[in-house]
Amino acid sequence: MRKRIILTVLALGLIAAMPALLSPSRGEGRAGNDGVQECRDEVKQRLAADYERLETLYKQLHANPELSLHEARTSARLARELKEIGFDVTERVGGYGVVGVLKNGQGPTVMVRTDMDALPVIERTGLPYASKVRIRDKNGNEVGVMHACGHDMHMACWVGTARVLAGMKERWKGTLVFIGQPAEEIGAGARMMLEAGLFKKFPRPDYAFALHCVSNLPYGTVAYTEGLALANTDSVDILVRGKSGHGAAPHTTIDPIVLAARIVLDLQTLVSRETDPVDPAVVTVGSIHGGSKHNIIPGEVRLQLTVRSTKDSVRKHLLDGIRRITEAAAKGAGAPPPEVKIREAEFTPALYNDAELTRKTAALFKEVLGADKVTVRPPVMGGEDFSHYGRARVPVCMFWLGTIDPKRVAEAEQEGARPLPSLHSDLFAPVPEPTLKTGVLAMSMAVLNVLGK
Numbered sequence: 173m174r175k176r177i178i179l180t181v182l183a184l185g186l187i188a189a190m191p192a193l194l195s196p197s198r199g200e201g202r203a204g205n206d207g208v209q210e211c212r213d214e215v216k217q218r219l220a221a222d223y224e225r226l227e228t229l230y231k232q233l234h235a236n237p238e239l240s241l242h243e244a245r246t247s248a249r250l251a252r253e254l255k256e257i258g259f260d261v262t263e264r265v266g267g268y269g270v271v272g273v274l275k276n277g278q279g280p281t282v283m284v285r286t287d288m289d290a291l292p293v294i295e296r297t298g299l300p301y302a303s304k305v306r307i308r309d310k311n312g313n314e315v316g317v318m319h320a321c322g323h324d325m326h327m328a329c330w331v332g333t334a335r336v337l338a339g340m341k342e343r344w345k346g347t348l349v350f351i352g353q354p355a356e357e358i359g360a361g362a363r364m365m366l367e368a369g370l371f372k373k374f375p376r377p378d379y380a381f382a383l384h385c386v387s388n389l390p391y392g393t394v395a396y397t398e399g400l401a402l403a404n405t406d407s408v409d410i411l412v413r414g415k416s417g418h419g420a421a422p423h424t425t426i427d428p429i430v431l432a433a434r435i436v437l438d439l440q441t442l443v444s445r446e447t448d449p450v451d452p453a454v455v456t457v458g459s460i461h462g463g464s465k466h467n468i469i470p471g472e473v474r475l476q477l478t479v480r481s482t483k484d485s486v487r488k489h490l491l492d493g494i495r496r497i498t499e500a501a502a503k504g505a506g507a508p509p510p511e512v513k514i515r516e517a518e519f520t521p522a523l524y525n526d527a528e529l530t531r532k533t534a535a536l537f538k539e540v541l542g543a544d545k546v547t548v549r550p551p552v553m554g555g556e557d558f559s560h561y562g563r564a565r566v567p568v569c570m571f572w573l574g575t576i577d578p579k580r581v582a583e584a585e586q587e588g589a590r591p592l593p594s595l596h597s598d599l600f601a602p603v604p605e606p607t608l609k610t611g612v613l614a615m616s617m618a619v620l621n622v623l624g625k
């Protein structure tokens with residue numbers, strides 16, 4: 173109880189301490205609230221005037237998805253949108269990365285990031301604007317492409333926010349850096365943009381924001397996670413070597429299938445026996461391939477693992493442990509040394525939302541959307557490479573955007589009900605209008621909240 177009073181006092185303190193934009197020439201206290209409402213009303217008016225256009229853009233992006241590292245047309249579209257608004261736009265910053273800069277006097281630099289890539293999923297939503305895109309993968313198989321992670325919604329909100337803020341220049345001072353990031357789904361795009369000089373060739377942000385759709389949160393609402401939000405994500409390949417031979421003469425072979433099976437089970441002890449139970453960790457063997465026929469003992473077996481953690485020390489222990497356990501098991505079987513490859517280039521660090529920035533943003537959201545529309549979302553073991561910008565010592569805040577009809581969310585919460593389609597599902601379908609409107613309003617206000625006046 174006492175904690176709650178202290179928190180309330182803190183929250184009120186934060187609202188009172190918001191920048192001048194929230195209290196335009198009217199002093200403090202209630203005038204501050206009026207400033208927020210005034211700003212909110214202007215954002216809403218501008219958004220309403222622009223809405224049809226924005227929904228069309230969303231549906232076009234949804235119907236024309238592109239896979240990671242192939243975002244040619246998507247990035248060109250985003251670049252065109254920013255240029256039209258008056259941003260100074262640079263393309264091909266780290267793959268298909270887009271950077272737009274809008275300067276408006278002295279003040280903080282604020283970055284807003286959207287991702288642009290879609291997933292190899294055949295869409296089954298049945299929506300009139302569903303993706304019908306099919307491509308051939310590198311094995312020649314036909315695969316669909318779908319914005320099943322909501323990156324199309326992120327892009328539409330990003331364009332909407334850019335348009336709103338560019339129209340409200342008399343209300344803020346500073347620099348906007350809007351980035352369209354490629355290849356989020358393979359954990360590569362943020363690193364590519366940073367390596368291409370994002371924070372050196374362009375103004376270095378004082379704050380960075382992003383939003384991400386959530387598949388079980390009602391539209392009209394947002395959620396936030398202070399501090400740790402998402403996990404360290406690593407991919408590991410293991411090649412288990414044996415000695416091949418006839419299935420009826422196992423004594424003449426070293427069976428890599430039996431060895432791989434032992435390794436898979438031994439790896440489970442990394443989390444259950446070696447990691448402090450209060451430190452979250454996951455070791456999943458997601459793929460195992462070996463052999464060609466009933467009666468042939470193969471020469472090798474390949475494993476693919478995903479490894480999640482929240483602390484760097486735990487990450488190191490897990491990765492070292494995978495190597496140690498695999499090598500020891502091979503030695504025990506008298507097998508040739510296995511190969512353990514940690515895909516460093518695909519490492520996505522844990523996402524830590526800056527505590528101060530997140531608290532300040534959440535307090536504002538409660539004022540703008542209503543306290544009942546803003547919830548806390550606990551951390552999950554998923555990964556998002558927006559974390560790289562935070563690792564480059566920029567205070568970051570990624571918040572969560574509700575996308576689903578509240579009635580459907582309530583139904584899915586009933587006991588025994590079928591869960592809603594998750595992100596990456598071929599049935600994931602945000603409701604455009606309320607989701608877009610909430611996304612643009614929340615993002616515009618979050619950015620205004622840290623810009624100068």
Ligand SMILES: [Zn+2]
Pocket residue numbers: 321357595596
């Ligand atoms: Zn995703």
Ligand SMILES: [Zn+2]
Pocket residue numbers: 287321322323356384
């Ligand atoms: Zn995503």
